Amino acid sequence: MAHQWRGVIREYADRLPVSESTRVVTLGEGGTPLIEAPALSRLVEGEVWVKFEGMNPTGSFKDRGMTMAITAAVEQGAKAVVCASTGNTSASAAAYATQAGLTCAVLVPEGKIAMGKLSQAIAHGATLLQVDGNFDNCLDVARKLSENYPVFLVNSVNPNRIEGQKTGAFEVVDALGDAPDYHLLPVGNAGNITAYWKGYREYSQPYTNPHPGAPAGELPAVSTRTPVMWGFQAAGAAPIVLGHPVTDPDTLATAIRIGNPASWEQAEAARDESGGLIDSVTDEEILAAHRWLSAKEGVFVEPASAAGVAGLIKHHGLGNVPTGKRWVITVTGHGLKDPQWALRNADGSDVEPQRVPFDVVAVAEALGLS
Ligand SMILES: *Cc1c(COP(=O)(O)O)cnc(C)c1O
Numbered sequence: 001m002a003h004q005w006r007g008v009i010r011e012y013a014d015r016l017p018v019s020e021s022t023r024v025v026t027l028g029e030g031g032t033p034l035i036e037a038p039a040l041s042r043l044v045e046g047e048v049w050v051k052f053e054g055m056n057p058t059g060s061f062k063d064r065g066m067t068m069a070i071t072a073a074v075e076q077g078a079k080a081v082v083c084a085s086t087g088n089t090s091a092s093a094a095a096y097a098t099q100a101g102l103t104c105a106v107l108v109p110e111g112k113i114a115m116g117k118l119s120q121a122i123a124h125g126a127t128l129l130q131v132d133g134n135f136d137n138c139l140d141v142a143r144k145l146s147e148n149y150p151v152f153l154v155n156s157v158n159p160n161r162i163e164g165q166k167t168g169a170f171e172v173v174d175a176l177g178d179a180p181d182y183h184l185l186p187v188g189n190a191g192n193i194t195a196y197w198k199g200y201r202e203y204s205q206p207y208t209n210p211h212p213g214a215p216a217g218e219l220p221a222v223s224t225r226t227p228v229m230w231g232f233q234a235a236g237a238a239p240i241v242l243g244h245p246v247t248d249p250d251t252l253a254t255a256i257r258i259g260n261p262a263s264w265e266q267a268e269a270a271r272d273e274s275g276g277l278i279d280s281v282t283d284e285e286i287l288a289a290h291r292w293l294s295a296k297e298g299v300f301v302e303p304a305s306a307a308g309v310a311g312l313i314k315h316h317g318l319g320n321v322p323t324g325k326r327w328v329i330t331v332t333g334h335g336l337k338d339p340q341w342a343l344r345n346a347d348g349s350d351v352e353p354q355r356v357p358f359d360v361v362a363v364a365e366a367l368g369l370s
Contacts, residue, residue: 005031019213029063039296054334068164084138087117094124114338156191169199186307188256190267197270232311238280255304300335
């Protein structure tokens with residue numbers, strides 16, 4: 001019998017830091033569609049799937065980690081949570097904190113927060129403070145706040161976030177029957193690449209849940225292998241590619257506008273252990289991939305979410321993409337978060353609707369039907 005998806009904690013409780021008595025805070029996140037991308041598949045002469053994380057309750061993959069972080073915060077007696085955010089973390093934290101009855105404080109950097117994300121945090125009643133600084137400065141303040149005051153930090157430096165987010169990899173394997181050959185995704189603060197790699201590794205080996213109170217015993221391996229991980233930063237915010245922090249990160253892909261990723265070393269480990277790469281893509285390549293996804297695959301994402309697709313197209317152009325492989329690309333957030341980019345033509349001008357008179361013949365002519 002069909003049943004409603006129960007959220008990632010209940011679906012994967014045997015592999016998460018929860019016990020029977022845990023009060024689960026969930027909005028039904030996860031269970032997102034894995035969609036075959038026919039045009040990309042034709043381009044690379046392989047099988048390309050996109051994991052559409054915009055279909056989560058607040059419109060990004062952040063919900064996978066937030067259900068776990070807020071659940072753990074409640075279990076530890078929290079009354080308030082704080083996060084630094086380029087937008088989606090705050091939208092997610094505010095929603096889950098509200099459901100749990102916690103207060104939520106959000107620190108956002110100056111400028112360039114997408115309207116959709118800001119309105120979510122405000123709608124859910126978060127206290128929003130705009131800090132005179134960039135994301136990395138916000139995270140610094142949020143960390144110190146949580147060390148010195150009674151608030152819990154729910155950024156991805158909180159290990160519960162990584163635990164929740166690793167379920168993305170589980171779902172890919174569960175849907176395809178095994179790990180893909182390659183997994184591509186955007187890299188900002190590098191929590192997600194860390195989480196996917198953890199998930200893929202745990203699914204490829206026998207696993208014993210280390211959490212006290214978790215069911216005892218060893219779970220069998222689910223997949224026979226792990227994928228090669230390819231991560232993509234924006235060219236103006238590519239510290240891992242450059243090998244040093246970037247003081248003034250700059251990209252229109254605001255969700256990955258980060259100059260000093262908190263999970264830097266873990267991202268390098270995912271790259272090196274999987275035999276993969278972390279590379280950069282320009283804003284132009286990101287916008288082209290964003291347009292490709294919406295116009296050719298029927299999937300509308302926010303710009304940062306298209307970085308993995310931009311990376312695949314770039315490396316196909318460089319001749320680095322072998323044929324006959326299976327590729328999964330996480331597209332991280334929904335297009336409605338930051339819709340303005342769809343309303344620009346390739347030359348940068350605004351899209352204007354074509355005006356027609358109130359007349360069926362004129363409309364038919366405009367549609368090329370006569
Ligand atoms: C947070 C976010 C990213 C970056 O993920 P990290 O875990 O910080 O690397 C990419 N895309 C979107 C839409 C995001 O919200």
